[in-house]
Amino acid sequence: MSPSDILAIEKKWQDRWSSQKAAFVDTTAPDSRGTYLLVMLPYPSGDRLHVGHARTYFLTDALHRFYRQRGRNILCPMGWDAFGLPAENYAIERGIHPRESTLANIAAMKEQFQNWGVLYDWSKEVTTCEPEYYRWNQWFFLKMLEKGLAVRKKAPVNWCPSCETVLANEQAEGGICERCKNRVVQKELEQWFLTITKYADSLLSGLDSLDKWPEKVRVMQKNWIGRSVGADLKFDLPSLGESLWVFTTRPDTVFGVTALFVAPEHPMVPRLIENHPDRAGIEAWVSKVRNSDRIEREAETTEKEGRDTGIRARHPFTGAEIPVWIANFVIADYGTGALMAVPAHDDRDFAFCTKYSLPIVEVIRRPASADSSIACWTGEGTMVNSGRFDGLTSEAGREAIANEAASGGFGGPQVRYRLRDWLISRQRYWGTPIPVVYCDACSWVPVPESHLPVVLPKDAPFTGKGGNPLTKVESFVKTPCPKCGGPARRETDTMDTFVDSSWYFLRYLDPENSARPFDGDVARRWMPVTQYIGGIEHAILHLLYARFFSRVLKDLGLVEVEEPFAALFNQGMITRMSPSGRIEKMSKSRGNAVSLDPLIAEKGADTVRTYVLFLGPAEAEAVWSDEGIAGAERFLTRVRSVAARFLDGGTDPAARPAVADTPAARRRHKTVRLVTASFERFSFHTAVAHLMEFAREVADLLADPVADPGEKATSLRTLIALLHPVAPHLAEELHERMGGTQSLLSGSWPEFDPALAEEDTVVFAVQVNGKLRGQLTLPKAAAESEVLAAAEAHEPVARWLAGKERVKTIFVPGRLLNLVVR
RNA sequence: GCCGGAGUGGCGGAAUGGUAGACGCAGGGGACUCAAAAUCCCCCGGCCCUCUGAGGCCGUGAGGGUUCGAUUCCCUCCUCCGGCACCA
Numbered sequence A: 001m002s003p004s005d006i007l008a009i010e011k012k013w014q015d016r017w018s019s020q021k022a023a024f025v026d027t028t029a030p031d032s033r034g035t036y037l038l039v040m041l042p043y044p045s046g047d048r049l050h051v052g053h054a055r056t057y058f059l060t061d062a063l064h065r066f067y068r069q070r071g072r073n074i075l076c077p078m079g080w081d082a083f084g085l086p087a088e089n090y091a092i093e094r095g096i097h098p099r100e101s102t103l104a105n106i107a108a109m110k111e112q113f114q115n116w117g118v119l120y121d122w123s124k125e126v127t128t129c130e131p132e133y134y135r136w137n138q139w140f141f142l143k144m145l146e147k148g149l150a151v152r153k154k155a156p157v158n159w160c161p162s163c164e165t166v167l168a169n170e171q172a173e174g175g176i177c178e179r180c181k182n183r184v185v186q187k188e189l190e191q192w193f194l195t196i197t198k199y200a201d202s203l204l205s206g207l208d209s210l211d212k213w214p215e216k217v218r219v220m221q222k223n224w225i226g227r228s229v230g231a232d233l234k235f236d237l238p239s240l241g242e243s244l245w246v247f248t249t250r251p252d253t254v255f256g257v258t259a260l261f262v263a264p265e266h267p268m269v270p271r272l273i274e275n276h277p278d279r280a281g282i283e284a285w286v287s288k289v290r291n292s293d294r295i296e297r298e299a300e301t302t303e304k305e306g307r308d309t310g311i312r313a314r315h316p317f318t319g320a321e322i323p324v325w326i327a328n329f330v331i332a333d334y335g336t337g338a339l340m341a342v343p344a345h346d347d348r349d350f351a352f353c354t355k356y357s358l359p360i361v362e363v364i365r366r367p368a369s370a371d372s373s374i375a376c377w378t379g380e381g382t383m384v385n386s387g388r389f390d391g392l393t394s395e396a397g398r399e400a401i402a403n404e405a406a407s408g409g410f411g412g413p414q415v416r417y418r419l420r421d422w423l424i425s426r427q428r429y430w431g432t433p434i435p436v437v438y439c440d441a442c443s444w445v446p447v448p449e450s451h452l453p454v455v456l457p458k459d460a461p462f463t464g465k466g467g468n469p470l471t472k473v474e475s476f477v478k479t480p481c482p483k484c485g486g487p488a489r490r491e492t493d494t495m496d497t498f499v500d501s502s503w504y505f506l507r508y509l510d511p512e513n514s515a516r517p518f519d520g521d522v523a524r525r526w527m528p529v530t531q532y533i534g535g536i537e538h539a540i541l542h543l544l545y546a547r548f549f550s551r552v553l554k555d556l557g558l559v560e561v562e563e564p565f566a567a568l569f570n571q572g573m574i575t576r577m578s579p580s581g582r583i584e585k586m587s588k589s590r591g592n593a594v595s596l597d598p599l600i601a602e603k604g605a606d607t608v609r610t611y612v613l614f615l616g617p618a619e620a621e622a623v624w625s626d627e628g629i630a631g632a633e634r635f636l637t638r639v640r641s642v643a644a645r646f647l648d649g650g651t652d653p654a655a656r657p658a659v660a661d662t663p664a665a666r667r668r669h670k671t672v673r674l675v676t677a678s679f680e681r682f683s684f685h686t687a688v689a690h691l692m693e694f695a696r697e698v699a700d701l702l703a704d705p706v707a708d709p710g711e712k713a714t715s716l717r718t719l720i721a722l723l724h725p726v727a728p729h730l731a732e733e734l735h736e737r738m739g740g741t742q743s744l745l746s747g748s749w750p751e752f753d754p755a756l757a758e759e760d761t762v763v764f765a766v767q768v769n770g771k772l773r774g775q776l777t778l779p780k781a782a783a784e785s786e787v788l789a790a791a792e793a794h795e796p797v798a799r800w801l802a803g804k805e806r807v808k809t810i811f812v813p814g815r816l817l818n819l820v821v822r
Numbered sequence B: 001g002c003c004g005g006a007g008u009g010g011c012g013g014a015a016u017g018g019u020a021g022a023c024g025c026a027g028g029g030g031a032c033u034c035a036a037a038a039u040c041c042c043c044c045g046g047c048c049c050u051c052u053g054a055g056g057c058c059g060u061g062a063g064g065g066u067u068c069g070a071u072u073c074c075c076u077c078c079u080c081c082g083g084c085a086c087c088a
Helices: A003-019 A051-069 A085-094 A098-116 A131-147 A169-175 A196-209 A215-225 A251-256 A269-273 A279-291 A294-298 A347-355 A394-408 A520-526 A541-555 A596-603 A605-614 A629-648 A663-680 A684-703 A709-723 A728-737 A784-792 A795-801
Strands: A035-039 A150-160 A165-167 A185-194 A227-237 A242-248 A259-262 A306-314 A321-327 A338-341 A411-417 A436-439 A443-446 A478-480 A487-490 A531-534 A568-570 A574-577 A583-585 A761-768 A771-779 A806-812 A816-821
Touching (some): A003 A596, A003 A728, A051 A098, A051 A531, A051 A596, A085 A098, A098 A596, A169 A294, A169 A541, A185 A279, A251 A394, A605 A684, A663 A684, A771 A795
Parallel strands (some): A761 A816
Antiparallel strands (some): A574 A583, A806 A816
């Protein structure tokens, strides 16, 4: 068959699947329910999708088709994460409006999906940059405002000078902008936040129920949430008539406190230094620290620095006077932004106090077994120099001190999280307008629900200068105050695009709904998502936000489930040798991407799909090799020629086997069992391997002139049906030529008989002292005595038994006999 | 540093307590062909042997352990990859 024939057949089936709406599911029908298979929605980028991207879609499609063949009612939708910075930057560079380029990209990607033969229920398509979608972002925002879950507050935030916007904590990990990889700087700004921290405990404990999520992702989320158990303690500042709160995980070391450290951003800093003789010098130092970039400031290697405020605090237990310092390493928005320094038992405090010659007091005696050369003991031990607490273990001490603080009214047990509130304001055009109006008289006022959507104005000056183009669209900015009717200004910040992806899977279920974001009853029947598939890069960001949204929606009474994704699968990335000589993630910018379109035009989508699935375990990284595809190509060619030979031979394609139990039937049943199990455990590469093996067996069977015609036809039909998830075009075509009148997509998966799926004769391994000494072909059901008799009569085994005393015999039915001799 | 994951032929990998290397790539040999391509068949971890065999020994990062039997379970170590990292 020529390449053009192959492509023509692929086109024929693609057209047929799409015209017959093969993937359509009526989710809104009163009793509809089923399996929800979801793949992370793509960002419609201007670059065409390459091989590295395709893996997710191919394996999702294989599952989708497999489950359809097995008769499940399965929903697999697709949509577009259409807001985002690249489109806006493109507008600045090329003068093409983001909407225009985005819609063009969507059309191009959709065509690619069509050419790959991947099936989606396009009637559910969601495009997040459309007002019909983002109006519900605005609606959720208003609901969250009502509930106090959306708040405007001043906080230290990450500002990316290159993207000219603030970023959420999750999007500025390690002080690097997640998008452009530039360094971010700290700024103190008033911004909109979603109070994800209110759900910290629920987000953490919910992880335990996600037993079908990769352990890795759960651990990453757990660490990100960062729950710490300890105590809050109050230190009075008698000279100011105020007090300073600290959080510590080690209340047992409280008697070793020799200083308090506050963050340069701490609100009390101005008061602490107002009477300091070198106030100007300290202020200069504070602002220098505050303006430094995060990566520099948070690096562990950064030199610890501080300034003594001159203010003294009173130790709540000893009454001692201890100095209050401003320290550069104290993080403002963690805990209380202040901490108690215990240099004897904390490495950081030790480094700081040594540098500034602050006293070091040991209050935890290390266990006798511990290394005595370590200057700063941060482990557990026994309390000493701690008054009446002496002798307590660290563990008991933590509780005792915290309780003492509680009863004394100067603190108590406390749990703190590393997680920060989700900063959603973005000073960019291409996003969901935040539905708020600023009025001189009324402060900020929410846009009334009835005025939604606040539509993003089409015309905006994309100059790349002077920040957000939205601020320059007067017709958008100027608006009457919804409360007093006076002149007011609209909020020009837009929402983080992760808001869009936090609930799109709910909109898929009911995309036409114009009265509500989605129907609650539909959501009740289709949530949670049965299987979610996507890249590990979203382990924290998207998956955490979506889990947060689900909780909020549950509290709003819109959904019933707290966890939106029952099972998660992260496919491994595809790598390839770069021009630099390294094996790297496939990407256009690294110059190692393999374009899909030409490859498909040359070899057909089925071949590319088969090879990509065959590369290796789907969850592991896979190295692409240009030569390897030959194997997939040969395999499909063999299937074609085997089928052609059969069809030319004039045997009835619908024939059934005359006898149920034949060696060929056993191989067939076994293959069905193996391939079914492989798909069930996402082992696509072994599924293909079993199919390759079976294709050879079928070829041999068809070449056998005396074989049962019914067996031949059935084996070939089985091969075709099993091949469908991997190479659907070829499978559908051969199925049709074999007389199939209905698509393989509906309920065509072959059943297997467990009794026939096992070989009836097997090769028994005979071991002597655990070493293989012979192989005996015997009935699978052979009893121990039969195998033993055969083994003893078997010369190579007998040789090892001669003159030895038999100590023990281990028999594994159907597998092996091990004779232990002395 | 802490937390995950992984180390198996020339290469991708299979086998999760029971015959290590399924399936495929690359390589070698053969058939077909005037020839080539394609296709088909065979071989393909290393070493050893005057019993060339239904032969022996070694072999799944290294070392130890449990077991009749370990790629698989346990301990120690090495290497690589990923994540987090001044969060008190």
